[in-house]
Amino acid sequence: MDRFFHSVTLDKDLCVGCTNCIKRCPTQAIRVRGGKAQIISERCIDCGECVRVCPHHAKKARHDSLDMLENYEYNIALPAPTLYGQFNRLDDIDFVLNGLKALGFDDIFEVSRAAEIVSDATRQLLADGKLKMPVISSACPAVVRLIRVRFPDLCDHVLPLASPMEVAAGLAREAAIKKTGLSSDKIGIFFISPCAAKVTDVRVPIGIEKSNVDGVLSISDIYPRLVGYMNKLEQVEPIANTGIIGVGWSSIGGEAAGLLNENHLAADGIGNVIKVLEELEDEKLQELDFIELNACAGGCVGGIFTAENGYVARARIQRLRKYLPVSCNRLEDAGGLNRLQWTRPLEFAPVMTLADKVEDAMRLMGKIDEIAEGLPKLDCGSCGAPTCRALAEDIVWGVARDTDCIFLMRRQIQDIANQLSQLEGSVTSEHAAEPHLPK
């Protein structure tokens, strides 16, 4: 599978080459070249910030479509708990789950059920005391990818457990094979996602060999049709089997609350996440047991594939929770820890390192420093790089020129103009000695 596949992509026709996205990208992975944005693939962590901020809707996130259901004989929907927060005046999760069935799914497996299993597994691992403390949640795929490219020292702090989506997919597939007798390839498993990074996470997973999910559908994409079916439901069969802990995973702090251990920190929004990771790296948060980090503000409810404002969704889910038991699913239901554990370690990908050898990197940084010294330090972005320093680096790599900086360009034009006027002065004085031509 393409190692550098990303959900986040660009519609060149819509891009006007403005600087909104380059300034917001937390890994400086975007440049504007030739009037269009370009994504530096190995740096992108699929956080979706650029999609959120683009005023021209040129930044998009790819997802699968409901047409894919035709490729399989038996289809299972895995709704993220965020889905439950998208509907006004909903007081029973089963309306949503029955709506999904009416939409064309043969069965449902709530991701919140698997979330409770992951919570249980995390509680056991923390109690065993074998993890490197503090433990960082691995639930947010953008955060895990951020750690992989920027925080080498923290890779082994990341909770080595499959995500609730993956656990749900595995359990759903197994149950469907047993129930229908169909072979695995005839069963389609679809995650109903608030999150673009999950599309990447399914195509190029971290920690596991291959994802059990066949397609990732965007909540906002299926929302209008789902609401239509929900409004026409004549009877509602009981499907939901989740408690407060599972549904709580949709908002920031929910996963940490599921540990039933108050010694944790929860931070949301990619900027805040980076600040916490910096502090963790400097060993300033050693007293904590668990760190929950969500790239989106508010947690998954703030994902770019949602239909409703994240804070509104959060309030609605809070209301739904009051009718639920604390938890309905345990680790034993999934067949034990082995089923959840990562089979591959999270390895640092040094995409921000200048060169393999320190000597070479020092030489390059020396050149970058020298060029950066001559730039105006305004970080205006007009050159297409997010900061003056980033431009200096691009110049050293040979992918940009100093005249890309409009201030340097203006200075150069000024210099040329001065030289011209001096030259003109000398030319005029030479001519002054000559007799005037007759008119």
Added chain:
Amino acid sequence: MTMKFHFEVPGDDFTRAGEASGELKLKLKRLGFSADVVRRMTIAMYEGEINMAIHAGGGVADVEILPDRITAVLTDNGPGIPDIEQAMKEGWSTAPDNIRSLGFGAGMGLPNIKKYTDMLDIKSVVGKGTTLTMTVLAK
């Protein structure tokens, strides 16, 4: 081959202490030093910065980077350390209460610098100031 960086550590606003170590961390990472070297140097530098901000009204940090070692010289014109041996003991601190209430002044500054660096030299004259020279070896 050497690279040199100069940082000013403010004394009047110690919420800004940590900027120099943060910037140094970024540079060391980009230069490809190992995670262990980056962590040790950053923490030692941070502790030194905090010390200058709390006790000495700020100071300057001069960092020299070589492929096989990183050395930081932290110089201040503060009150100096009367008894260096005592200051090196874990838990010993002369930080005032308002600083302690912010979570600093646990008496781990110098001991931590000693722990994380490979070489540490402290020169201090009471009434004149302190110079800390700390080195982390990279190979």
